[in-house]
Amino acid sequence: MGSIILAATPLGNIGDASARLRELLSTADVVAAEDTRTLAQLARALGTPIRGRTVAHHEHNEAHSAPELVRLAAEGATVVMVSDAGMPLVSDPGFRLVQAAVAAGVDVTCAPGPSAVTTALALSGLPSDRFAFDGFVPRKDGERRRWLSEVAEDSRxxxxxxxxxxxxxxxxxxxxxxxxxxPACVCRELTKLHEEVVRGHLAGLAEWAGAGTVRGEIVIVVQGHQPDQTTPDLETLVSVVEERVSAGEKLKSVVKEVAAAAPGVATRDLYNAVLARREA
Incomplete structure (x- = not known):
């Protein structure tokens, strides 16, 4: 029986490619890649010819290609799986392949290497003893805020x-x-020519990002909820808002300012709470 090997590729700096990665690419029977064109570019940059068969294995065909790759490994082939950059499976294809291999009793191992998650964490200057990776942030504003609210009090x-x-x-x-x-950190283009690491507080980072055009691959690292960052009672905040509105300030402006000063409180939630009290 052969095996399936998950191999990490450089994030940007080709010098981060391991000797083991070079060997695997040149000796594997099959190299499964998220994008075979990116794989070909990597092989040329490394000066490492790929002598085995290359196949596409990405999120759109993973359900169909995983069983075939497992079959090849079960019949004796060495199958290497790579993503476009970094470690396979970390917000990249590969999970179904590993699941299928485990179910079939096919050996799975790993040739570890670069990871944008751990690289950004190390550079952030934030606590690294306990952390959680949450993948890509939802695109739509409502989903994004609900999703962030679920992790707002996570101490990691x-x-x-x-x-x-x-x-x-x-x-x-x-x-x-x-x-x-x-406190938070934005890492851009890690290990590449234009690598940039910007540290600060979320409000300042939001202002920085909104002031210009940011390009490249982005990783955001945010400090976890701290014990002294207690979330104020929502009803208390509603009273504060109503008092200021009664004094002549505009509702939406007050809600935004009060929510911004209250850790873990979303502007929309506070606004809805004010409306709910008025309706009651």
Whole structure:
């Protein structure tokens, strides 16, 4: 019986490719890649010819290609699985392949290497003893805020992936849901020529992201909820809002300011609570 090997590829700097990765690419019977064109570019950059068969294995065909790859391994082939960059399965294809291999009794092992998650965590300057990776942030604003609310009180350092054109909106939502003073870090283009690591508080990072065009692969790292960051009672905040509105301030402006100063309280939730009290 052969085996399936999950192999990490460089995030950007080709020098991060391990000697084991080079050997696997040149000796494997089958190399399954998220994008075979990206694989070909990597092989050329490494000067490592791929002598085995290359096949596409991505999120759109994984359900169909996984059984075939497992069959090949069961018949004696060495199957190497790579993603476009970093470690397979970490917000990349491979999970179904591992599941199918385990179910079939096919050996699965790993050639570890670069990971955007752990690289960003190490560079962030935030606590790294306990952390949680939450993948890509939801695209739609309502889903994004509900999703962030679910992890707002998690004490672990949180790591997220995000696309550059949604970065400013996501950081703003984080500032409103987690609180503007929550320490965070944005890592861009890790290990590449234009690598950039920006540290600060969520409110400042949201302002930075909104002030210009941010490009490249993005990882956001946010400090977890701290014991002294207690979330104020919503009814108390509603009273504060109503008192200021009675004094002549505009409702929406007051709600935004009060929510921003209250860790874990979303502007929309506070606004709805004010309306609910008025209706009652």
């Amino acid at each position: 350092t949180l790591v997220f992936f995000e696309s550059p054109h949604r970065l400013a909106a996501t950081l703003q939502a984080m500032s409103e849901v987690f609180g503007p003073d929550r």
